[in-house]
Amino acid sequence: MRTITAVVASVGLLAGAAHAKEYSHQKYFEHYEGTKTCLKCHEKEATTFFHSQHYQWLGQAPQIVNSHGEKLGKLNTINDFCTNPQSNWIGLVRNSRGEVLTKGCSQCHAGLGALPQAKISQAQLENIDCLICHASGYQRDLYQNPDGSWSWKPVLWKNQEGMDSVSKRIGLPTRTNCLRCHAGSGGGPNFKRGDLEYALADTDKAFDVHMGSDGANLQCTDCHAGEDHRVRGRGSDLSGTDDPAKPLSCDDANCHGAAPHKAEVLNFHAQRVYCTTCHVPVFAKQDATDMVRDWSKPSYNAELDKWSATITMGKDVVPVYAWYNGTTWEQLPGQPVKRLAGGAVGMMMPQGDRNDPKARIFPFKLHRAKMPVLDGKNFIIPIVVEEFFANGNIDEAVKHAALDTYGVKDAHYTWTDTERYMGIFHEVTPAAKALACLDCHAPGGRLDWKALGYAGDPILAHLQPAHTVK
């Protein structure tokens, strides 16, 4: 940032023409007047973006085993972090001191505030916020319109000269662009994913061999970009998939392939143990991540004058390990809850077991929560979190959501434990720090062999005979 400023400043003194070279779109338009400026030349790209998971928050869901052909995404599912965006879409919530607590779930939508619609229109295309992914130095905030409605606008909306400069700094998305949403999701830095944190914007290879600027220095898009605004990869706990035909995995032939090691024993393992199981020994290496979110226990932060769920954070977290064949069972709204052996409701459950040839052992962040379940129907209820943050009245926030989601007035409900398995794919550590044999094959090792379907550590079958020979 600083270097760019310095260069621009000194070039600016020399000549206007030299200055024009600085930004890719310097000559394409004079004044930025919102997304319609981009549509003049990029209607085709805007149309592809309109149809993407990123815009629609709905998409094909072939990897959700109980999706029955329905389109799924954030809009019509419930998670155990901020629950569901429908009742929490946009608007400032202030505390008793008048300070802004939250701005709504649309903060993580690449639109300017209107809800995505199924049908394409000029208004919907103009609602796309191209700059959030494509312009460096762009920042937006929530502003109220004269008619009382809300919009996301560039912070420079009153400064045309500044806006004209920023809107011309166009390029393909950088890590910083993607992390604007992906590192802040779940309500705070690294709260949700655990392995996608702000530190990745500018880090070293000890932190992440792929994204470290002294390592491969990959951008998110080097792995995730598909075509026509369809990103590759959904992990294990998102519902919709932009491009089911082009999944993303470390062992893709054009990345590492299925047998990247010189040591045959490691390649043998890779058939049943997923790469990141050995290569991401811990996650949440800088910012702690939300491990348990108990919505039944409102917790008041006097300093911020803000209510929240009771959240237990974890740093340098060791993943849990489970079989996963690429498909997931999801607890969907309007379907009676299905309970796991321990009684908890599985919100996102990886499918597959030892006997499934397509399954491998993957590392997960296991997120636990307490969520309300509607008595009688047994449906998970989301929460109108926005009003709860200000007043701490959880009962009202649950009842309000039950009315919005299921049309049930004055709902009766019961708090229940939930579990969500979230695949870990980032923060790959240097090879020298990958898990070693004894991390798994030693008493008290990382794997719970019985739970994974083994009689015990399979290595013992090899060691025992050796002992008897001696």
Next chain:
Amino acid sequence: MRKGKLLAVVGAAALATAGLASAAEPDGRVLFKEYCKPCHAANSPHGEVTPMTLIQDQWERFFKEKLVPSHKELVDSNHGGKKVLDVITPEMLQKIKKFAIDHAADSEHPMTCG
């Protein structure tokens, strides 16, 4: 005459201040709040100004070309009714400038001054 002198001092300070600031001295944010915000708060007749009002380029230009002409005649009633530019030392100005640029609208951490 006064204006020329002030600018020269600011220029020299730009080269030298970095290492001089001691921990006890107020930082740019505090100085901005104390010496700029009283005239530039929301709804102020002089226009709201926070670091994220301008982009980095515009702040550079403001401190280089505009501050003195637009503020030299102004009186700061919060600081003994002295001239604005007499209350703010070049060292303080340098810190205010750094704070404004670090938190400009196109920085990675745009900020109001709180």
